[in-house]
Amino acid sequence: MTFSYNKMKEKLHTIIFGTDTPAGKAFDVMLIIAIIGNSLLVIAESVDSIRNAYGLLITALTGFFLIIFTIEYILRLLIVERQKDYVLSFFGIIDLLAILPIYFSFFLPQVRFLVVIRTFRLLRLFSILKMGRYIDESSQLLRALKASKAKISVFLFTMLFIIMLVGSMMYIIEGPENGFVNIPESMYWAVVTVSTVGYGDISPQTPVGKLLSSLLMIVGYGILAVPTGIISHELANTPKGVVKTKICQKCNTEANSQADRFCSNCGSSFGS
Amino acid sequence: MTFSYNKMKEKLHTIIFGTDTPAGKAFDVMLIIAIIGNSLLVIAESVDSIRNAYGLLITALTGFFLIIFTIEYILRLLIVERQKDYVLSFFGIIDLLAILPIYFSFFLPQVRFLVVIRTFRLLRLFSILKMGRYIDESSQLLRALKASKAKISVFLFTMLFIIMLVGSMMYIIEGPENGFVNIPESMYWAVVTVSTVGYGDISPQTPVGKLLSSLLMIVGYGILAVPTGIISHELANTPKGVVKTKICQKCNTEANSQADRFCSNCGSSFGS
């Protein structure tokens, strides 16, 4: 009995976490469909006309996905080694958030908006698809972003400073009568402007304010070049990944490039 | 009779599909003029004042282009080897869409708006001009785009996820009373914001909404750097074209351009 239970557990593990077997693939595809369907349902439910016309169908499908995700959650709970680790892990919480709010909404209809949290489940797609063909590209992007972390920090800090400064100045120059009611509002305007979004809900009215805004726009425009240049430069310098790494057999240090002939940490030869 | 028909067919083929003979060139130029003229006609017709003033001229020109494109379509039908393949091909459908709606509109004036489909014919320009001097550049761009397909997919998926997430959150935070009437509407707002378009038809009103929007803008602003960096990086790594390189037979140095007649390294002739 225990033996066959363990065997079943192992089999389930292959299906749920693996991607190589047909059953594992089928499970992934079905989960992707369920997650996307669930999200589309949340979207559809928010539209008055759809909710009024297909209210019953939406409730039925919500129940259906609820059952699927509940079963999935229980299965995951059963097969993982350390239940506590899974429950407290990022995806454990995400998986729980996909089902809990619906149970709540059955008893407390007024917190119905909590249901939107279900869309967080889309994050699972990253975890599922990461095991696919995108991992290489995705990780190259991530590494390029990580490598330029310091540069991007300096850039973000400078931008925050400019936003704070220009926001304060515009609050003084334009004042509450022109929509710049306080500094946070002014800073919001500065972000809207420097990011070139420009809603136009708040816009400068005085000549001095317009001049300062113009400067901010040109700066914001030019400053966009900086992160682009950084990423572009970093991508060019980031190795493609995965298949290309040589690892030192002595000290396990990764070679900096394929062309390296000796380990840069312990000096032992990589062989041919 | 059959012989001369085949000969004529062959000649027509050279004119319609070829670009090297003077007749082929003239046909291309005339077709380009007709396509652009036809599109300008569709544009002009949509303007009330022009339609009222030059209604007759527009009808006459529409008929004129209709005849030209009908003849062209019949000719293409006659000279291609497999009629069915052409009719069902992309350009076969485009060519048919350029004439069919007009015939419809003569009998069913109320579906007149179908006529706009005629502008799809502009796509033919790609097919005609592709045979010109732009093919090399165009295909280099296409190859760069193709090479970065996976990266761009990851990027688009991430953006879609952000749009969905922020859209849902803004629907909860701002609610229908501030213009975020449902999640699709909120997602539309998120696209308008993250792409830095910022119409201002919907904009956040609550402090929390403004804070979240500001974050989205800065992220959207920074995230623009990613596709730019990708394309830029990919372009740098994409070879210019297929036929491109001459190599010196003596010293193996690559010629700097096709126009070089002597090796810039050792001075030996490249031959004719």
Next chain:
Amino acid sequence: MTFSYNKMKEKLHTIIFGTDTPAGKAFDVMLIIAIIGNSLLVIAESVDSIRNAYGLLITALTGFFLIIFTIEYILRLLIVERQKDYVLSFFGIIDLLAILPIYFSFFLPQVRFLVVIRTFRLLRLFSILKMGRYIDESSQLLRALKASKAKISVFLFTMLFIIMLVGSMMYIIEGPENGFVNIPESMYWAVVTVSTVGYGDISPQTPVGKLLSSLLMIVGYGILAVPTGIISHELANTPKGVVKTKICQKCNTEANSQADRFCSNCGSSFGS
């Protein structure tokens, strides 16, 4: 007499066209000040409150600059070899446009707006400053732009096509009742959207229109990466300029790079 006239002509030539002598430099600086002052005057004159307060000063300064530019024009006419060539040249016309409209406005006050054409004179700044330290950078930029001409053409053509297509479709989808009164107006909206400007004077109202707009925005957003990548790539491949060109003494062909040892056109050695 003739001799001294020629000598004076030569001297004037050095002053007006040269930049190396102190007098030539002083002339350039004065001309730059006059051109900028003249443009600021045009700007100031357009502001009602300034015109009302300082009307007389503005008229006086306008007259002053008119005299200066008239003298300059006559001097240029006198010292150039072929008067006709200068008058019909680009800068000849620009120089004339800087003075003619003012003379007109004295007799025909109602065409006063012609006076704005005077600002075209700012273009002279390019011609003056080009002879300064910016020539290298400027020409490198120009060469990079020229080198990517074909790619940019393909890009612009694709964008025009997208604008035309989406404009027509939005005209059908949204219609005149939502502000898309005709196709040119729709195309204007498409440009405003794809360039991420987003005034919000026209914006989609129907769900289908909003969906199509969202697609256009994401495309427009991504497509921005293309010209950036092209320029960035081209700049990296464009040699810095000026000092770096070797020219073949036999056939006058420019070397492709400093590293070339033989002329790539005629095969003769560049020497050491």
Next chain:
Amino acid sequence: MTFSYNKMKEKLHTIIFGTDTPAGKAFDVMLIIAIIGNSLLVIAESVDSIRNAYGLLITALTGFFLIIFTIEYILRLLIVERQKDYVLSFFGIIDLLAILPIYFSFFLPQVRFLVVIRTFRLLRLFSILKMGRYIDESSQLLRALKASKAKISVFLFTMLFIIMLVGSMMYIIEGPENGFVNIPESMYWAVVTVSTVGYGDISPQTPVGKLLSSLLMIVGYGILAVPTGIISHELANTPKGVVKTKICQKCNTEANSQADRFCSNCGSSFGS
């Protein structure tokens, strides 16, 4: 007495200007907290509802930061060698501006808005954090910007010219009745448009104005590629930092990173 004073002065110098000692680090961290807290206070004070609710707390905290910054200013004055140089230096003025306006505002409540100048103190953060880990990245960015100064000047000048020209033309085309009340206003619109911000407070109404705007947008869109390309290109050519490279003394190969302990080419040790 003098001796112990000098010793204390030296000690204070280590604390205030140094970052290596625990006391120096603690001072920096406290100063950063005070500066950020002070700025948040200015922001909070500008919001009516917060000022009404926590008026007393804000006054108290303002006084608290005032005392801290006054003590800091006096300490800096005491320990620097040349008092006059510090007082007239950039940061000397910034430090003074952080305290002076508050003293003023106690006597002249109507100039209360001067208090906003206190946020300028955020600039100190640059000076403090520059001594941290960001210096390398920051200076690389600065050097890349400096290296492309000439190119960016040409770019900015061209943009200013386009803004001036298009602004003037739109003033003539659209005129005061469509919101283009004078040339400065038109130029403000041109900046808003070319930087793709697009508030929509002023937008073209006439067909000719819309056509010209469309051209400006496409140009502005394309022109954004130029500074991005420049920065990107410059970053690629800027060496990472000053102390950066270890070179193998045997084979002259550069180490891939500072952390390498053995040459990756010949395997010889880099020494300690």
